[in-house]
Amino acid sequence: MNLPEEVEESLRQRGGMDAVRSAIPERQDLEAEARVFQALSEPIRLQIVHALSVCDLCPCVMKEIADLSDSRLSYHLNILEKAGLIGSIPQKRWRIYSLTALGRAFVETWKTEGWR
Amino acid sequence: MNLPEEVEESLRQRGGMDAVRSAIPERQDLEAEARVFQALSEPIRLQIVHALSVCDLCPCVMKEIADLSDSRLSYHLNILEKAGLIGSIPQKRWRIYSLTALGRAFVETWKTEGWR
């Protein structure tokens, strides 16, 4: 392979292609990582996560706040739940959603790091 | 609105719906946040970011490592660049990609926090 000297140089210093290869996680781990980011890749779902960072909520409240149809909200809640960012328990007629430890970690991190 | 006592109670304690509303970032900020996560939502792009965390690289190296066609790689590089996670400069015949501060922050964070 043919590549610029600068790259060749620093690549060698850090252990070559093998070093790069071993810095890349396993396929399965990459997919798990991607799934979490995918869940956070929609403004609507970020709204939900931010809202839940204040207080556990039932869909009816989120619906009001985010101005969504029931089924649309439910669809997005489901995606967040499958990704392990939120959890829920039934409570009488309602269902109460809350952040998981993972979900909370995300909110904290981006609040403190201000990624952007 | 009608909601379970528990939620009503803790919601009131934290400042009610208004507190929730003000915890949700502006539309524009949500979109920017979402764009970053969206960029990280594909295993291929995570591979690229991980690779670049070792060393600045030209597409020809990444292509080799990730086993991608030129155009496919280019497509994904472009998405990462637009999201502000990577940057690039032309170098002779090549182009050299590197992580931005934002990109680096992500790699660091998930290496140390081990989100999953």
Next chain:
DNA sequence: ATACCATTACAAATATTTTTAAAACGAATT
């Protein structure tokens, strides 16, 4: 000119999101 490295264009293939309608389910009412 030609070869090399990479990007762009555009249509096809996939995947995600939205909408609409129907169903599930617990609680209250008859």
Next chain:
DNA sequence: AATTCGTTTTAAAAATATTTGTAATGGTAT
């Protein structure tokens, strides 16, 4: 114990968006 009401989920098709593959294009060095 059936019916109805309120809350949420599910199903399925339609609308959108993303990703891929193929071919064409753009620069730069030889």
